[in-house]
Amino acid sequence: xxxxxxxxxxxxxxxxxxxxxxxxxxxxxxxxxxxxxxxxxxxxxxxxxxxxxxxxxxxxxxxxxxxxxxxxxxxxxxxxxxxxxxxxxxxxxxxxxxxxxxxxxxxxxxxxxxxxxxxxxxxxxxxxxxxxxxxxxxxxxxxxxxxxxxxxxxxxxxxxxxxxxxxxxxxxxxxxxxxxxxxxxxxxxxxxxxxxxxxxxxxxxxxxxxxxxxxxxxxxxxxxxxxxxxxxxxxx
Amino acid sequence: xxxxxxxxxxxxxxxxxxxxxxxxxxxxxxxxxxxxxxxxxxxxxxxxxxxxxxxxxxxxxxxxxxxxxxxxxxxxxxxxxxxxxxxxxxxxxxxxxxxxxxxxxxxxxxxxxxxxxxxxxxxxxxxxxxxxxxxxxxxxxxxxxxxxxxxxxxxxxxxxxxxxxxxxxxxxxxxxxxxxxxxxxxxxxxxxxxxxxxxxxxxxxxxxxxxxxxxxxxxxxxxxxxxxxxxxxxxx
Numbered sequence: 001x002x003x004x005x006x007x008x009x010x011x012x013x014x015x016x017x018x019x020x021x022x023x024x025x026x027x028x029x030x031x032x033x034x035x036x037x038x039x040x041x042x043x044x045x046x047x048x049x050x051x052x053x054x055x056x057x058x059x060x061x062x063x064x065x066x067x068x069x070x071x072x073x074x075x076x077x078x079x080x081x082x083x084x085x086x087x088x089x090x091x092x093x094x095x096x097x098x099x100x101x102x103x104x105x106x107x108x109x110x111x112x113x114x115x116x117x118x119x120x121x122x123x124x125x126x127x128x129x130x131x132x133x134x135x136x137x138x139x140x141x142x143x144x145x146x147x148x149x150x151x152x153x154x155x156x157x158x159x160x161x162x163x164x165x166x167x168x169x170x171x172x173x174x175x176x177x178x179x180x181x182x183x184x185x186x187x188x189x190x191x192x193x194x195x196x197x198x199x200x201x202x203x204x205x206x207x208x209x210x211x212x213x214x215x216x217x218x219x220x221x222x223x224x225x226x227x228x229x230x231x232x233x234x235x236x
Numbered sequence: 237x238x239x240x241x242x243x244x245x246x247x248x249x250x251x252x253x254x255x256x257x258x259x260x261x262x263x264x265x266x267x268x269x270x271x272x273x274x275x276x277x278x279x280x281x282x283x284x285x286x287x288x289x290x291x292x293x294x295x296x297x298x299x300x301x302x303x304x305x306x307x308x309x310x311x312x313x314x315x316x317x318x319x320x321x322x323x324x325x326x327x328x329x330x331x332x333x334x335x336x337x338x339x340x341x342x343x344x345x346x347x348x349x350x351x352x353x354x355x356x357x358x359x360x361x362x363x364x365x366x367x368x369x370x371x372x373x374x375x376x377x378x379x380x381x382x383x384x385x386x387x388x389x390x391x392x393x394x395x396x397x398x399x400x401x402x403x404x405x406x407x408x409x410x411x412x413x414x415x416x417x418x419x420x421x422x423x424x425x426x427x428x429x430x431x432x433x434x435x436x437x438x439x440x441x442x443x444x445x446x447x448x449x450x451x452x453x454x455x456x457x458x459x460x461x462x463x464x465x466x467x468x469x470x471x472x
Contacts, residue, residue: 187387
């Protein structure tokens with residue numbers, strides 16, 4: 001909560017007033033039927049003030065993505081070799097969820113608006129693409145010199161974004177009522193299990209000294225052996 | 237080759253003439269500097285003929301995606317329970333590569349054009365999104381009733397598209413000179429190894445009756461156990 005009030009304090013009040021006016025009009029009249037002139041009239045400011053903060057009408061719908069993209073890039077750049085790369089991009093993706101969850105009502109209103117306006121949907125796809133590229137560039141750096149580093153980076157970045165967005169949409173569809181963090185943790189956990197290496201043993205694992213003996217035919221498909229192994233370990 | 241000449245024969249010549257005229261002008265003058273009027277003048281047809289085939293100037297840049305999306309949807313719908321789902325979406329993605337590879341010069345020209353024009357980049361993102369949704373919807377159907385079916389479907393569809401596009405871009409960057417099929421097979425193989433189940437035992441596997449005995453502590457991370465298992469099986 002303190003971080004969200006700090007962020008709010010750092011935002012110029014005029015910018016917030018423009019966003020609030022825009023959304024009131026979008027919801028009352030529809031997005032297409034609202035002009036920048038209508039927005040500035042309701043906010044009580046001039047057109048130039050609008051364009052000082054927002055390059056276009058579309059940008060006022062997504063006022064925090066630029067900040068979030070910068071935060072994500074800075075977060076990734078601040079990581080060192082000690083951070084497991086897949087885990088790091090999952091943590092970076094959580095910054096986007098946090099931005100949405102800071103203001104559930106606004107996020108849910110925008111979600112409903114975006115579904116109805118094709119131009120906003122296109123804008124959103126371009127933003128999602130930029131997040132995905134930020135994650136992929138980081139992974140390409142971490143995987144540099146490894147075989148298939150760029151391919152793995154692109155695939156894992158896309159998987160992280162898809163998992164994040166699956167969780168985000170399910171939270172938005174719930175009207176912002178469900179537990180956003182738990183949903184996204186679960187979704188990202190799936191990606192980490194496919195691509196990452198668990199960095200810790202599950203806490204509370206009491207039987208760590210038990211021994212598993214697995215007997216398998218050499219010709220058995222690897223997936224079947226792993227399935228047996230998972231069920232022996234009780235993680236199937 | 238016969239399928240590509242059959243496809244060419246099925247296309248109305250006027251549509252092809254419009255595409256050819258548009259690309260000649262885009263390359264000579266630039267995309268933004270070319271109007272629909274310029275295109276129809278060069279092709280020697282009226283404006284209405286243009287809009288009969290293409291809703292907008294952007295659509296003439298990507299004349300085959302609608303057909304390819306229909307082909308992909310039909311291909312997925314034609315699959316039965318006997319098709320391993322991840323393999324099936326990989327095969328569906330190959331249809332897109334085939335469309336690009338049918339006409340390497342055109343594809344490479346378009347790639348260079350799209351990189352320079354932000355509006356075309358946005359259009360392309362929306363097309364990619366539609367392919368991804370087609371794959372995800374198919375997987376959601378196949379995974380229906382399984383835990384996390386929708387999440388897995390979204391993540392795998394995104395991974396397949398990212399792998400396909402990584403291979404496609406590397407082929408386009410080569411000027412259409414590299415082996416497109418081999419590149420995409422390799423990229424999709426990575427996704428299948430992460431999410432799919434190998435459906436066949438490697439041919440020539442002679443020692444199928446040998447037995448592996450793997451002893452592991454129960455508390456060991458699963459990835460480490462799988463690593464040991466892979467190296468025991470000689471597939472690490």
